[in-house]
Amino acid sequence: MIHALVRAAAEGEASPNPLIPELYDIVWSSVCFIIILVAFWKVFLPKMQKMLDERSAAIEGNIAKADEAQRDAEAALEQYTAQLADARQEAAAIRDQARVDGQRILAELKEQAATDAARITQSAQAQIEAERQAAVVSLRNEVGSLAIDLASGVIGESLSDDARATAVVDRFLADLEASEASNQAEKA
C-alpha cells in the first residue's frame, strides 16, 4: 500500500505526493500545536498541578489531624487507666482497713465475753460457796439437836425390850418427822 502511494505520488503532477507537505498544511499544523501547547502549558496543567498540591496538602492535613486525635485518645486512655488503678488501690485500702477493724472489734467482743463469763462464773461460785456454808451451819445445828434428842430418848426408856427399842426408834423417827414438819411450818 505504501509503495503504491509512493509510486502514485511519483508518477506525475495529477496526484499530490502525500510525503511532501503543502505550506498551508504546515502552517495550520503549527497553529494547532501552538494553541494546544499554550493551553496545556499555561492553563490546564498548572490548574491540575495546583489541585494535586491542594489534594496532597489536604491528605497530609487529615493525617496530622488523625495523629492528633490518636494522641488525645491515648492520653485519655492513660488517664482513665491511672484513675482506675487509683480507685482499685483505694478500694483495696478500704477493704484492708475494714478487715483490720473487724478483727479488732471481734477481739474486743471476745475479750469482753471472756471477762463477763469469768465474772459470772466467779459470782456463781461465790453464791454456791455461801449456800454450802449456810447448809453446813444449819446441818451442824440440826444434827446436834437430833443427836441430843435421840440420846435423851434412848436414856428415858428401857432399851432391853426389843419391842420397846423398836417403839423408841419409831417414836424417834416420828418425832423427827414431826419436828421436821414443824420446822418446815416454822420456816413457812
Added chain:
Amino acid sequence: MLLSNSVLSSSVHFSEKINSVINAPIFAAAGDDNTFHGPTINEFFPEIVLFEGTPFAMNRIMIIRLISVLAIVVLFWLGTRRMKIVPGRGQSIIEMGLDFVRVNIAEDLLGKKDGKRFLPIITTIFFMVLFMNITGIIPFMNIAGTSVIGVPLVLALVAYVTFIYAGVKKHPGAFFKNALFPPGVPKFLYIIVTPIELVSTFVLRPITLTLRLLMNMVVGHLLLVLFFGATWFFFFNADGIFKAFGVGTLAFGFVFTLFEILVAVLQAYVFALLTTVYIQLALAEEH
C-alpha cells in the same frame, strides 16, 4: 466460514483493484455509478474552501484539525475549570487522562523533576495526536487530522528539537560528542559506530516518527473507505447473490472501525512515549 472466506477473497480482489486504481495516473472518480471506485490519494487533498493561494489556505481536513483543537480546549477547560480536591465524575475522567500522560509516560521515564519540565510538550503531543486520530472514525468527519503529513511532521520536529534541547542543556558542549562518539567504545570502531549513531539518532528518529503516524492513519482511512465503498457497491449496484457480499464487507468495516479506535489511541501513546524516550536518552547520555 464459507461466507467469511468468500468475503476475504473478495476483499483481496478489491485490494488489487484499489492498487490498480491508485496506480492509474488519472482517477475516474466522477464516472458512471455502476462501477466500483476505490479510494484514492486525492481523499487526503480535498478542495480548498477558504483563503486559496495564501499560506492559510483551508480545506476540509484543516477544518477538522481546528475542530479537534476546539474540542481539546473546551473539554479541558470545562474539566479543569473548577477542580475539586474530591473529584466528581467529569473531573475524574480529565484527571485520568492527564495522569496517564503525567505518571505513566513522563514521570515513569524521566522522573519527577524532568517529567514536570517536559510535561507540557508530552501532554500536548499525546492529546493532539489522539484527538486528531479519532476524527477518522467520527461520523461526518471520517478522516484523521493526522492523515496529512503536516501534523506528524510538525510534531516530529518538535520532538526532535526538544530532545536535542534537553541534551544540550544537560550536557553543554558534550551532548553531540557523546551522542556521536559514545564513550567506552574502542577508537577504531568509531569508523562504524559514528555514522550509525548519526543516522539513527539525528536522521531516522524524526522520519520514523512522522511516517509511522502518517501511514497508520492513511492506511486506516483507505481501508475504511474500501470496506464501506464496497458495501455500498454490493448493496446498490451488484446483482443477485453478490448483494450478500455487502453484509461481509459491512462487518469488516465495523470491525476495522473498532480497530481504528485502538490504532488512534496506540499511535498517540507511541508518539508521546517515543518522544519521552528520546528526551530520556538525551538526558542520560554518558559524560
